[in-house]
Amino acid sequence: MVRVPGLRHPDETLICCAMKEFHFQAEQWLPHPVEEVFAFFSEARNLETLTPPWLRFEVLTPAPIAMQAGTLIDYRIRVHGLPIHWRTEIVEWNPPHRFVDVQLRGPYMLWHHTHIFGAHAGGTLCHDQVRYRPRGGALMNWLFVRRDVSNIFGYRSEKMIQMFRKNSVSTNHPIVESLANRRKPVNTGSQLTENIM
Secondary structure, eight states, X not given: OBOOOOXXXXXXXXXXXXXXXXXXXXXXXESSOHHHHHHHHTOTTHHHHHSOGGGOOEEOSOSOOOOSTTOEEEEEEEETTEEEEEEEEEEEEETTTEEXXXXXXXXXXXEEEEEEEEEETTEEEEEEEEEEEETTHXXXXXXXXXXXXXXXHHHHHHHHHHHHHSSOSOOOOHHHXXXXXXXXXXXXXXXXXXXXX
């Protein structure tokens, strides 16, 4: 299902096309079926585990969160010490292969995150594609944002490796239980690019 973005998406409909847009991509392989990997990533509260502690990330939306196109999720984070309310909308929901979340309110002028999951080498290749426009433009991106984005995804990758290598996470989720003590996922790397839109 795909919900067509409307006026509630000023990030995509009202921003001047001359503004600079930046892209970030990351991939990570996990030794488990697509269906179970997708199930883990589609649980909003798992983001609290996968997000660096310095962001003090907290999901505010009451559980359970029914994930589908149109779902709104509220978070609280701290960016360089400043408290920020972040609201995202799931604008595309296609289990177990893909979902897309878009920031409606938060630290960016645009945050468009596509999550793609595909069967690969007996496991699942997770691919993240992020399009973003930071407040403050290219200068702010160069000074802070590109490093922050890279560090956040780097932390998430390392956390996934730790979670799936040993019983270090207290959870009954089947992906964590069945991957514990199995071989280490391979992080195939990340890439930060920029385009003029």
